[in-house]
Amino acid sequence: MTEINLLNIDRGSVTAPAGCGKTELITKAVNAYSGLKPILILTHTNAGVAALRARLSHAGIAGIAGNRYRLATIDGWSLKLIKMFPAISGHDKTITDVLNPRRDYPAIRKFAWDLLQNRHLSTLLQSSYERVIVDEYQDCNTIQHQIVCALAMELRVCVVGDPMQAIFNFAGNSLVDWNEDVRKSFPASGHLTTPWRWRNAGAEDLGQWLLHARTELSEGRPIDLRKAPSSSVVWLPLGKGNDEEVKRQAARTPLPKPGARVLVIGDAINVSGHHACAKQTPGAVVIEAVALSQLIQFANNFNLESEDAISALALFAHSVITGVSTAELLKRLTTINNGRAIKPPSPAEHAALEFQLTPSYLAAAKYLEACYSMTGTRVFRPALLFSAIEALRSAHQKDLSLLDAAIRVRENFRANGRRIPSRGVGSTLLLKGLEAEVAVILNGDDLTNENLYVAITRGSMRLVVCSNSPLLGG
Numbered sequence: 499m500t501e502i503n504l505l506n507i508d509r510g511s512v513t514a515p516a517g518c519g520k521t522e523l524i525t526k527a528v529n530a531y532s533g534l535k536p537i538l539i540l541t542h543t544n545a546g547v548a549a550l551r552a553r554l555s556h557a558g559i560a561g562i563a564g565n566r567y568r569l570a571t572i573d574g575w576s577l578k579l580i581k582m583f584p585a586i587s588g589h590d591k592t593i594t595d596v597l598n599p600r601r602d603y604p605a606i607r608k609f610a611w612d613l614l615q616n617r618h619l620s621t622l623l624q625s626s627y628e629r630v631i632v633d634e635y636q637d638c639n640t641i642q643h644q645i646v647c648a649l650a651m652e653l654r655v656c657v658v659g660d661p662m663q664a665i666f667n668f669a670g671n672s673l674v675d676w677n678e679d680v681r682k683s684f685p686a687s688g689h690l691t692t693p694w695r696w697r698n699a700g701a702e703d704l705g706q707w708l709l710h711a712r713t714e715l716s717e718g719r720p721i722d723l724r725k726a727p728s729s730s731v732v733w734l735p736l737g738k739g740n741d742e743e744v745k746r747q748a749a750r751t752p753l754p755k756p757g758a759r760v761l762v763i764g765d766a767i768n769v770s771g772h773h774a775c776a777k778q779t780p781g782a783v784v785i786e787a788v789a790l791s792q793l794i795q796f797a798n799n800f801n802l803e804s805e806d807a808i809s810a811l812a813l814f815a816h817s818v819i820t821g822v823s824t825a826e827l828l829k830r831l832t833t834i835n836n837g838r839a840i841k842p843p844s845p846a847e848h849a850a851l852e853f854q855l856t857p858s859y860l861a862a863a864k865y866l867e868a869c870y871s872m873t874g875t876r877v878f879r880p881a882l883l884f885s886a887i888e889a890l891r892s893a894h895q896k897d898l899s900l901l902d903a904a905i906r907v908r909e910n911f912r913a914n915g916r917r918i919p920s921r922g923v924g925s926t927l928l929l930k931g932l933e934a935e936v937a938v939i940l941n942g943d944d945l946t947n948e949n950l951y952v953a954i955t956r957g958s959m960r961l962v963v964c965s966n967s968p969l970l971g972g
């Protein structure tokens with residue numbers, strides 16, 4: 499079919515299966531654009547923002563500096579909008595701190611929609627943006643869809659997505675229906691059909707099989723791993739009494755080439771399982787949710803004046819660094835303080851003693867830094883650890899509460915997106931929008947058709963699946 503030009507679509511939708519060039523389509527549109535006002539590009543996840551920003555940057559396209567585009571999540575843009583107009587919005591200012599994402603984001607969306615649908619900002623929007631492109635549209639919930647429809651009253655809007663990748667329909671989050679909601683508001687304007695991700699990686703047969711798998715799953719039929727290209731797809735049977743060992747070996751799948759990356763996909767519910775997998779797998783790290791809820795929890799609960807402050811600090815270190823034992827540290831501190839220690843304090847123990855003597859956020863940061871610098875340790879949750887250190891140092895330097903500092907760090911993390919490590923562990927919810935050379939699925943039997951499709955399309959060269967049966971989905 500004729501190549502789709504998003505700049506020619508005033509109000510429409512493009513269906514884009516995974517890896518078929520949707521990001522490249524957006525990149526080409528922005529690259530070809532030469533107007534005076536930027537294109538507003540919205541997407542659903544911060545992973546999607548990071549992927550788009552990386553692709554645009556790789557193409558040499560400047561954002562703010564070049565005035566070509568502005569890039570954000572729908573929720574992030576909505577948050578910025580209501581913060582710019584608090585009086586008109588009338589929102590409770592506490593929601594903009596997003597201490598409780600499940601409570602605050604629905605409120606943020608509603609206030610943003612109210613602003614837009616009442617057309618209070620028509621002139622501002624029309625003078626600020628040339629048009630709007632919304633990526634990953636299948637993940638929009640109904641209120642986000644209403645926000646985009648309200649934008650379409652003021653600007654030209656094209657939405658791009660794939661109904662087979664709609665995986666955020668949980669916890670009361672009602673997603674748009676592609677046929678009933680999306681296409682009625684944004685008529686069909688094209689459909690991508692070439693598996694570029696796999697063609698470019700030299701795995702065209704895998705890409706074609708995945709397109710076939712998409713058709714099967716979308717029509718409610720299972721896919722058979724035994725019929726997949728044997729050079730690219732490995733099925734590791736479970737149910738023989740050695741499941742954990744099979745999964746451990748799968749997570750350690752070798753890289754197909756130097757510099758390649760591996761995404762290990764685990765259970766969306768069992769988050770602690772991700773932590774354990776990353777901890778046990780050499781070189782693996784956890785892909786953190788951008789909400790960084792554990793950072794916020796730590797900042798909210800950490801009390802310098804508490805007798806248990808060093809215990810709380812050590813426990814946090816234990817949760818992000820291998821080889822750190824809270825019990826052993828406390829035992830050693832008691833021994834050292836009582837003058838019974840035979841061995842001199844290690845750098846980490848010395849930092850802990852300094853914190854005990856003069857508790858401060860700076861001393862806490864120095865203790866965490868000493869922990870990850872110890873021989874024999876490895877940071878398996880780097881995003882959480884370094885965010886905590888940054889928050890502690892910021893609280894000390896700027897005389898902020900630790901919670902306020904953590905919120906600022908969290909928002910920067912949210913805005914900048916996540917880096918893809920060489921071997922990352924997460925769920926489909928966290929890894930959606932990311933891609934690597936290898937995808938490893940630890941629990942293939944437990945995935946819905948949509949989550950399964952997202953999972954099997956993360957790897958451009960190789961797919962490793964652990965499951966009881968070679969027949970998945972349906």
